[in-house]
Amino acid sequence: MTLNQLRSFIAVARHNGFTAAARALRMSQTTITSQIQVLEEEHGVRLFERRGRRIELTQVGSELLQFARRMVDLEDDATMMLKDSAGLRSGELKIGAVSPYHVIEIVEAFNTRYPDVYLAMTFGNSEAVLHDLGSYGCDVGILARDTDDDRFHVQHYASYPVMAFVHRDHRLAGLRSIGLEALGREKLLMRERGSTTRRALEEGLVAIGLKPRVAMEIGSREAIREAVIRGLGVGTVSESEYVPDELLHPLPIIDAPVLTHIYVCCLRERRRSRMIAAFFEALQRTGPRKGMAISPKARTAKPAKRRQPPDEAGTD
Missing domain, CATH: 1.10.10.10 (Winged helix-like DNA-binding domain superfamily/Winged helix DNA-binding domain)
Known part of the structure; x- marks a missing residue:
């Protein structure tokens, strides 16, 4: 029949x-x-x-x-x-990402063009996202590092400077920015080993002959933020992930390029899939981006209310 x-x-x-x-x-x-x-x-x-x-x-x-x-x-x-x-008038796209900060920005252009496609997002570190890509657990991944695994197609999306930040009563709070050498002399609140932010800062300091003075190792960016708010030391974070607070004072690093990078990735064999190809096309309309620095006005502004940061997702 x-x-x-x-x-x-x-x-x-x-x-x-x-x-x-x-x-x-x-x-x-x-x-x-x-x-x-x-x-x-x-x-x-x-x-x-x-x-x-x-x-x-x-x-x-x-x-x-x-x-x-x-x-x-x-x-x-x-x-x-x-x-x-x-025609992307329906369907589902599964996205794995190292951080909520970048994925929302990236999917905005895709969602504007294809509003009827259902988007499902999960968060983890780069290793977890790559594993999910390889097992078809997600369709595209937002990574904090590149990979040399030939199974994957990887495209650079953006580069963001690393910055420092202190409590508003800290002795450095009178500065509008800080040099890398001066920052290297401070006792720093640092992410765990393997963090892309920490690795970028360590590499920058080594390049000028310094070793970071790690006062405390803390396993999440939100916990570092809370530690700085409580006056426990100098924190560092990618500028793209900095959340202003009336108790915090941002300190951009001005004299040396210390950058973190964001990459978009998929299985190479799936790159021509209509849905995944459309996502990469939307990516072209939003980037690539480099060095999105904080404006002088934003550096000195003090929000009326303390903002709550998003939950920590990955270890990048």
Whole structure:
């Protein structure tokens, strides 16, 4: 039994004859007759009683007609769904990201262009995102580092400076910015080893012959922020992830490029998928971006209310 046979059967029943059915389907009467005969012979039944030029459905034919209509309707629905997905009028895109700060910015352009595509986002470190990509747990990934794994297509999205920040009563709070060498002499609140922010700062200090003075190692950017608010020391963070607070004073690093980077990644074999390709096309409309520094006005502004940061997601 094929859907073509069922379509012919429905047409004959609807139009009360083979000639009218052939005309409606724009097929030859011989083809329509042959399909109905094959269907009857394969199952050993009669679907129509032929009374001269008139035909009538048999009992079996009447029962089959209900199933046939449902089956053809399902095929039509499936075809429409596929067409809609191809045109990105429906469907789902699963995104894995190291941080909520970057993924929302990136998906904004995609969502504006394809508002009917359902987006599902999960968060973890770069290793977890790459694992999910490889196991089809997500479709695209937002990473804090590049990878040399040939399975993946990786595209640079943006570079962001690392900055310092202190409590507003700290002795450094009178400065509008800080040099890397001066920062290297301070006792720093640092992320755990492996953090991209920490690695960028360590590499920058090593380049000028200094080793960071780590006063405290803290495993999340939000915890570092709270430690600085409580006056425990000097914190560092990517400027893209800095959350202003009336108790904090930002200190951009002015004399050396200390950067973190964001990459967008997918399995190389899936790069030409319509949905994933559309995501990378949207990416082109938002970037690439470099060195998004804090303006002088934003550096000195003090929000009226303390803002609550997003939950920590990854270790990057």
